[in-house]
Amino acid sequence: MTGRSAISAQHRALLTERLLACLGKDNIVLDVESQRPWECDALPLYRDLPLLVALPATVAQVKTVLQVCHEFDVPVVARGAGTGVTAGSMPHPEGVLLSLSRLDRILDIDPLARTARVETGVSNLAISAAAAQYGLYYAPDPSSQIACSIGGNVAANSGGVHCLKYGLTTHNLLAIKALTVEGEELALGSAGLDSPGYDLMALMTGSEGLLAVVTEVTVKLLPVPQAAKLVLAGFDSVRAASDAVGAIIAAGIIPAGLEMLDRLTIQAVEDYVNAGYPRDAEAVLLCELDGTEEEVAEHTATVSALLGELGASTLHVARDEAERALLWKGRKAAFPAVGRLAPDYYCMDGTIPRAQLAHVLEQIALLSKEYALPVANVFHAGDGNLHPLILFDAGNPEEIRKAEAFGARILTLSVEVGGSITGEHGVGLEKIRQMPAQFGEAELLLFEEIKAAFDPALNLNPGKGIPILKRCQEYRALPARHRHD
């Protein structure tokens, strides 16, 4: 895939033998059919099979896998729960797929320091579940939080509905432990707010498994808010809903979440889970306020009044916790709901300045006509983090081509209006061609140099995340159907 010459049968047999000896046969998956669960992440457009899948159960075993792979000079692709949507953890055909899902122990919850120290494979939601007994929780909440691992969250610098108020993964970390490609231990960050030296923890966060393999994460916990209210507002146009997003922020309120769904998404969600959204609206906003009882009451009144003035055609505050949960269920089920409308969907992740929301959504609607592919929009409106879902049929090569070209146009547009090609999903394999639209030569060269500082042989997750200009195999290595040259 990266122009790397194929590993010899003999070399492969030796590598396999070594890993079997170190990990035992229950922790190594060799045959192709058993490897299928690991062939792709949640972007099944891209799939491949590795030399083998390693399933270490301890950090010591992870270290061994890395040391052996280093000795054999083969690629290693680390994988958490495989919920990523950019093919970032797709296996390398000449390398080892290092699954970290068995490292799922919660090591320590400290209610006084308000921290949780957990192994890399622990799911995002499991942290909050373990902290609940102390009235604490972990704030970043990707839609996949029931499954996605904290190590994967670090790799992608994941966001979520609540990141508008509480920040991304990088804002909620205190320390990480990681292993270099040679298997050396790194301890980054500290129990304090800041650390000396370059901020390697922040550098690791969002680095998509290219720099080192995270084995342990210490996160900040927050007190569960006393109260939360959800305001639902329907609008007759996407522009009116977009303007309302700006108005709420401009009113000096930071909602705990501020999400938008467009008409196609609303219909899909209602058909799927009956969340109670107004079917006649062109766009729906969900605005959550949290804090003390009084603060929430005041902000709910302010937001409701504002949305009314701005022409909301529907305006409703969730009556109780059950209704609030149902309204959120609709949002959280939006991806699978839209997934029922077509054989496949392609989720983009451009992030734009809030003031550009209406303009960019209108442009996306025009592009949808141009490419003759429907698009459903459901996204973190408060953050300006778009998630257009382009509907297509992966069984039709022409539709794959069109969907990818449409997606690329959205990303270029995001950069043009001052935003970025990804808000929280990462670059992976999917967006690597858009990196030169985002960055100039100087930045791309620094990316390469930093990669080389950690991983000079380019064995960690090769071909993902950053284009290696000096080599340029990555592009050639893309499966032919994804190349547009």
Added chain:
Amino acid sequence: MTGRSAISAQHRALLTERLLACLGKDNIVLDVESQRPWECDALPLYRDLPLLVALPATVAQVKTVLQVCHEFDVPVVARGAGTGVTAGSMPHPEGVLLSLSRLDRILDIDPLARTARVETGVSNLAISAAAAQYGLYYAPDPSSQIACSIGGNVAANSGGVHCLKYGLTTHNLLAIKALTVEGEELALGSAGLDSPGYDLMALMTGSEGLLAVVTEVTVKLLPVPQAAKLVLAGFDSVRAASDAVGAIIAAGIIPAGLEMLDRLTIQAVEDYVNAGYPRDAEAVLLCELDGTEEEVAEHTATVSALLGELGASTLHVARDEAERALLWKGRKAAFPAVGRLAPDYYCMDGTIPRAQLAHVLEQIALLSKEYALPVANVFHAGDGNLHPLILFDAGNPEEIRKAEAFGARILTLSVEVGGSITGEHGVGLEKIRQMPAQFGEAELLLFEEIKAAFDPALNLNPGKGIPILKRCQEYRALPARHRHD
């Protein structure tokens, strides 16, 4: 200082001539007496004079200075307001001191996006002043905020009283523009919450001028809280005050600020500004609550009740804004107040887990006796970010030696209890010897490699921030791929 051989008189004359031609004589300071204002930062224990001081007024001029210095292969030390306390911007005797104080324009305030885009030399407080008309402010608030520059805040990843609730500089940035040592432009971050590629903006933040020169910063602004209340509590022991810090946090409250002052500091402050602290207390806590009126009222009641239960000997809520300002004035004047007690003080900056507060303060008291040097403690207790001020006389070489040894013991102790050698002040020249106490070989080697990726000739602020272990023969003996010469 870095073993660099002295620049020849001819080379120096040529360099000076080129910079004079590019910047004009009003923007270059050559004679020694005129250079005195730049010979040290706020840690006057370390001082030196540069080849020359350059005072560019535009980014284009900064670029020229860097290009010329790169051509002449001379060190460049970038300096904001010179308020740092680790000798991080002390001039290099063989290099150019690049003052950025004339880049002080506020370029844009966007109330909808809640951002401010400013030049690097703009003072921290000037950002909030400019944003005030929109009801917004910039949250991180170093004690030196009236003077310190935003570029310096980025270099140090500065904190402040309000960082417990609102985060450090790194948590409040959206984008930066910088120039590499060669004068190439870097654009890092974006108007969106996240960016693809490695997080070079986070890497730059706290990098102490070693990687590139920041020229422009886009920060997040926050709505000015509706209300704020300050609770003052006196305690009969440092341990009781320390325990109260943990109890407030454990009660699920995140104060906007939670500061502690010990007996010596209280006396010094009262003698200096009459802030109204209880002179008979062994320790004082200042706990600020902010938010909506109702939230603040509720939290103030909770905190007051808690502090009463925990044995506060004095308990008082500031009656009005005037008294709140006076109580804060005492905290903000604590350094100069303590400065009146001895010819000099040496401020440490270790950060420790909150649970270790009482233990570490007791150890510091014992060390104070061992070294026969008084110490005053005034610090960000909620963050566990200590600021012990060791009193000594810099006119007495033995006292300098003792003060530095005492300081080193505090830093080692901070690391031993799971904390770090610096919370917000950076490493500079002062703490570079403690870096191996904090980091292992693997991390230190990565720091070096990252430095080399940005600045292979080690010309940006050499000798500061990170120890360069592998220069000279060892470095030259490295395989070519690790060498950047």
